Amino acid sequence: MTTPTTPTTPAATTAPAPSTPLPAATILGYPRIGPDRELKRAVESYWKGATSADELRAAAAGLRRATRERLRGLGLSGPAAVPADFAYYDQVLQVTSALGAVPARFAHLRGGAGQGHPGLGLEGHFTVARGQGDLAAQEMTKWMDSNYHYLVPEIDESTVFDYAPGFGAIDPTDGPAAQVLEALAAGEPDPRPVIVGPVTYLLASKPADGAAPGFRPIDRLDDLLGAYGHLLADLWAAGAQWVQIDEPALVADTWGVPREEVLAAVHRAYAWIAAIVERPRVLVTGAYGSLGDALPVLGATGIEAVGLDLVAGALPRDEDLAALGGKSVVAGVVSGRNIWRTDLEAALTTLERLRDALPQGAPLTVATSTSLQHVPHDVEREARLDPAIRSWLAFADQKVGEVLTLARGLAEGRDAIADELARDASLRAQRAAHPGVRRAEVRDAVSAITPADRARPPYAERKPLQDARLGLPLLPTTTIGSFPQTPEIRAARAAHRGGELDAAGYGAQMRAEIERVVRLQEEIGLDVLVHGEAERNDMVQYFAELLDGFATTEHGWVQSYGSRCTRPSILWGDVARPAPMTVAWSSYAQSLTDRPLKGMLTGPVTIMAWSFVRDDLPRAEVADQLGLALRAEVADLEAAGIGVIQVDEPAIRETLPLRRADQPAYLEWSVGSFRLATGGAASATQIHTHLCYSEFDVVIDAVDHLDADVTSIEASRSRMDILPAVAEHGFARQLGPGVWDIHSPRVPSTEECAELVGRAVDALGAGSVWVNPDCGLKTRGYAETTTSLRNLVDAAARVRGGLEG
Numbered sequence: 001m002t003t004p005t006t007p008t009t010p011a012a013t014t015a016p017a018p019s020t021p022l023p024a025a026t027i028l029g030y031p032r033i034g035p036d037r038e039l040k041r042a043v044e045s046y047w048k049g050a051t052s053a054d055e056l057r058a059a060a061a062g063l064r065r066a067t068r069e070r071l072r073g074l075g076l077s078g079p080a081a082v083p084a085d086f087a088y089y090d091q092v093l094q095v096t097s098a099l100g101a102v103p104a105r106f107a108h109l110r111g112g113a114g115q116g117h118p119g120l121g122l123e124g125h126f127t128v129a130r131g132q133g134d135l136a137a138q139e140m141t142k143w144m145d146s147n148y149h150y151l152v153p154e155i156d157e158s159t160v161f162d163y164a165p166g167f168g169a170i171d172p173t174d175g176p177a178a179q180v181l182e183a184l185a186a187g188e189p190d191p192r193p194v195i196v197g198p199v200t201y202l203l204a205s206k207p208a209d210g211a212a213p214g215f216r217p218i219d220r221l222d223d224l225l226g227a228y229g230h231l232l233a234d235l236w237a238a239g240a241q242w243v244q245i246d247e248p249a250l251v252a253d254t255w256g257v258p259r260e261e262v263l264a265a266v267h268r269a270y271a272w273i274a275a276i277v278e279r280p281r282v283l284v285t286g287a288y289g290s291l292g293d294a295l296p297v298l299g300a301t302g303i304e305a306v307g308l309d310l311v312a313g314a315l316p317r318d319e320d321l322a323a324l325g326g327k328s329v330v331a332g333v334v335s336g337r338n339i340w341r342t343d344l345e346a347a348l349t350t351l352e353r354l355r356d357a358l359p360q361g362a363p364l365t366v367a368t369s370t371s372l373q374h375v376p377h378d379v380e381r382e383a384r385l386d387p388a389i390r391s392w393l394a395f396a397d398q399k400v401g402e403v404l405t406l407a408r409g410l411a412e413g414r415d416a417i418a419d420e421l422a423r424d425a426s427l428r429a430q431r432a433a434h435p436g437v438r439r440a441e442v443r444d445a446v447s448a449i450t451p452a453d454r455a456r457p458p459y460a461e462r463k464p465l466q467d468a469r470l471g472l473p474l475l476p477t478t479t480i481g482s483f484p485q486t487p488e489i490r491a492a493r494a495a496h497r498g499g500e501l502d503a504a505g506y507g508a509q510m511r512a513e514i515e516r517v518v519r520l521q522e523e524i525g526l527d528v529l530v531h532g533e534a535e536r537n538d539m540v541q542y543f544a545e546l547l548d549g550f551a552t553t554e555h556g557w558v559q560s561y562g563s564r565c566t567r568p569s570i571l572w573g574d575v576a577r578p579a580p581m582t583v584a585w586s587s588y589a590q591s592l593t594d595r596p597l598k599g600m601l602t603g604p605v606t607i608m609a610w611s612f613v614r615d616d617l618p619r620a621e622v623a624d625q626l627g628l629a630l631r632a633e634v635a636d637l638e639a640a641g642i643g644v645i646q647v648d649e650p651a652i653r654e655t656l657p658l659r660r661a662d663q664p665a666y667l668e669w670s671v672g673s674f675r676l677a678t679g680g681a682a683s684a685t686q687i688h689t690h691l692c693y694s695e696f697d698v699v700i701d702a703v704d705h706l707d708a709d710v711t712s713i714e715a716s717r718s719r720m721d722i723l724p725a726v727a728e729h730g731f732a733r734q735l736g737p738g739v740w741d742i743h744s745p746r747v748p749s750t751e752e753c754a755e756l757v758g759r760a761v762d763a764l765g766a767g768s769v770w771v772n773p774d775c776g777l778k779t780r781g782y783a784e785t786t787t788s789l790r791n792l793v794d795a796a797a798r799v800r801g802g803l804e805g
């Protein structure tokens, strides 16, 4: 382990010269992707080689200009009101790239931006994000409990943290300091750069492959601070009066570093940063929850402002607020996570309570709880949305308006915003009274749920019945559900949606596709077949479109990772299933084959995690409504003769609360809703579930409690590392650890698959193991799919032969 060295930037004890205060209203960040996904198009066209780096830079500069103008136009004014938070790909990669902090396999990319510059340059930046040949991309993982994925830094004892002042780091034109210069040159009086903070950066990192056992990224804090010091000095030199340093990691206690050490790191980092002479004033934000005991630690340092998430987090204790002294407080009362109008009355009350608890005259800024990167741009564009529903919503631009309204109300009193308060109250009342929001039959059905509805007979009773019915071999083979989505399928769906292809024509085309997929699986020799999910645009939206209580948008895109965007559905009302959703496709597929055909559903927790969920009903209750709708679908599938049904829950882990204390209650209702969906299935019906990650040890108990007969998980990249832990836990039912990494176009050989199957058999016993890919195949092509599945089936046969012979 390295001994931390003392940070190298000259530090002094004087705070920066007095400068401008924070404005009365701001936002912590704005969507970067563009109202029409302009950034996605520009970046992807550059990747394809269709446009040059200069064209990409020009497109990015255009987006930044449009954002600044939009935010000013909406009324954000005063110094430091407009954030400069652009990133081509990801805000964490932004830091990695600026500091050249790449793992050894990418070391050659350092200096790619020009002579003497440690940063990566544009090309290197994307290489780290996307990989190149045998050089694997940095791993992605969910940012806090959101649906946004960041690129996980890989840190070891020798990771370089370097920052050359005078450059914008990624590239002379795009780094944080360059964004400041650009904004100033464009007439923006006081741009506020936004960067991920050093403590969060390290907590969100993982040890690089070559790190010594026991090495922890947080142990490199002092070295990292040195580089941040240079970065802050550069921002100052560029003319930034304020910098926003995001430290969301402080709201979670699940990082595997003891909390005392996290707090010590916070103190060390911000006492040190505060002591830098030439730096902008520092706003440290703690979004996605409460800062809790980190707040007094920040309060005791010389930083100038703290940002509180008062939507996901609670108001801090009075004594912690009093102890902030004269620091500015940025109060996040408008949610950056959901798309509902803010309850202005409630938010104003929170703001007033906060003001009362702060020292007299302490500056208070009204803000969003997080960056608005999690919400779409502008609800006004949703012309096809039911106007009633639209009136309840606020996307990013509307949220800017809410922040401004609240700031005015706080400064001038309630009367000054009486009209807005009245309008909000009236919309709120209309929403509550809307017939779809509260449906008596749905509420009654949820109240009538009994514990017995969530329980199937014991597995020991179910297993022989399923074995007898299905007659599967040892090590049965299957897939996770989707087959490649070909251009023809997408074109048919688009034509159907656009009205050029009628329902009959569309149905015929989908059935032809299903038949092709079934025949292919038979020919390859898989044991449990699927229909291939050709008709599904998306595993959540498909159900959202067929269930009551959901709305979908036309332009509601949000960045998921890099250039990838999703368009979450809006779950606004009580959920009901007007008609079967999957039965026709599944039973058609089953009619084509004698082999068992697996019906495919998406589970309640995943539907919620990948939608914008109503804020007027506890999530547990929403989950049960979904559970009941899916339960009816399960019953209809069974009635249609489907004997194997998979209910996917890949998101059960990503919405796990950030604080340990909140996790048991979440797991209770999330698992409960899955069991409600599946609890009515006959003993002879085999219930599968699927989770997309291998490190499911944190939720292994919960997964066990799902009580599925078969669980498939991702395991190929980790080479089945998880299995000993699974075996030790005593996971009692069948498991399908993936043997093919479907995230890459690489075809696994029979030997490779067989070795992984062998490991699984060693760990779990042959009777418990299924052989399947890591996840669905919709993003793969047919060539690699066919070969890989053949190899997978051969591997199962080989291991089976070895066991039987």
Ligand code: MET
Residues within 6 Å of the ligand: 480, 481, 482, 533, 539, 600, 648, 650, 690, 692, 775, 776, 777, 778
């Ligand atoms: C993200 S998990 C995907 C599961 C789905 N059944 C599929 O195969 O695509």
Ligand SMILES: [Zn+2]
Residues within 6 Å of the ligand: 480, 650, 690, 691, 692, 774, 775, 776
């Ligand atoms: Zn998956």
